[in-house]
Amino acid sequence: MYKFFKEQLDSKIENHNLRTLREYCPLDAVRVKRDDKEYLMMASNNYLGLTFDTRVIEGALKGAQQYGTGSGGSRLVSGTFPLFTELERSLAKFKNTEKALVFNTGYMANVGTISAVADKNTIIFSDALNHASIIDGCRLSRGTVKTYSHCDIDELKYLLKQVDRNTRKLIVTDGVFSMDGDIAPLDKLYELSRDYNALLMVDDAHATGTIGNGHGTAAYFGLEKEVDIQLGTLSKSLGSVGGYVAANSTIIDYLVNTSRSFIFSTALSPADIGAALAALQVLETDASVLARLHENVNYMADQLISMGIDATNETPIFPILIGRNEDTLAVSDYLYEDGIIGTAIRPPTVPIGESRIRLTVTAAHNKEQIDYVCQSLQNAMKQL
Structure with a gap:
């Protein structure tokens, strides 16, 4: 049985589909720390940023x-x-x-x-x-x-x-x-x-x-x-x-x-x-919380659209479709090196061939952070 488990894990490695856990220490609603380096969290569902309210x-x-x-x-x-x-x-x-x-x-x-x-x-x-x-x-x-x-x-x-x-x-x-x-x-x-x-x-x-x-x-x-x-x-x-x-x-x-x-x-x-x-x-x-979220959603959508990325949703979820697992991981790794957490979403969470970076914006982000993420993403996509 252990041989079977190992073979299944090896198969995931071969297909660029192995999942691992990373430890982060939250600093606030949008920033985390790992190994003395700060990262901007763009993969959380903490849409209203209330975890540190x-x-x-x-x-x-x-x-x-x-x-x-x-x-x-x-x-x-x-x-x-x-x-x-x-x-x-x-x-x-x-x-x-x-x-x-x-x-x-x-x-x-x-x-x-x-x-x-x-x-x-x-x-x-x-x-x-x-x-x-x-x-x-x-x-x-x-x-x-x-x-x-x-x-x-x-x-x-x-x-x-x-x-x-x-x-x-x-x-x-x-x-x-x-x-x-x-x-x-x-x-x-x-x-x-x-x-x-x-x-x-x-x-x-x-x-x-x-x-x-x-x-x-x-x-x-x-x-x-x-x-x-x-x-x-x-x-x-x-x-x-x-x-x-x-x-x-x-x-x-x-x-x-x-x-x-x-x-x-x-x-x-x-x-x-x-x-x-x-x-x-x-x-x-507190109407200001929801207003900040909607403002950030609209701002990020505008930035992504200017980059040629379809971002017409009304929600804080921005799927950046890439396709292949290895390419998606490469973009995620590039963002990570820039201090941004944008997780690679792969099968079976999404269909085969539709792997993506799922970016989420919250009420707690600011425009400078959104600008930085979009610029880093644009640079990462150019590497493919």
């Missing part, structure tokens, strides 16, 4: 000081402390739904929700570029999965037409796609879900805090009260850790009773919940 840190400290360092057990066994109740009420209000439920990670929220609301008698319609956690949730549900081409409404409609109207159906999509930064056509998906009697679920992991005035994809399309299930994370724009599901009370109560990743997990720590609650309050009350 004093208000969020104070929320984490208050949570730990009031309720201790750990939760001690799952919420159905050892109970729910008041911070959880406050956060879930705030999330439900934020997403304009009846209730919300917090999970330990966004991954667990997707896996736990899909595998609970869908079963072997359910047909799931899933976008081809959905996140791995959605894909795994579909597999665990044992439902029949029909994958439609990325954002292809006509193909989805064709697939829906082949299914009996009374069959249980779920349409599931990312709101903002994590590797491409584009926005799902949720308005058209909603129309199809009503026409063909299907539940509609959107994963707002990369949409919360970035689009829809920070409220996500449903808000972006004016469908907050229409989408059946809105899922998100606390670990990106909200600067903490965890995931959540927002929906009507029937669905949330059903998840409390059937979602295995919720039922059988020790709850998040009070510090995690306190930080998330404080970050949510910042997002809702």
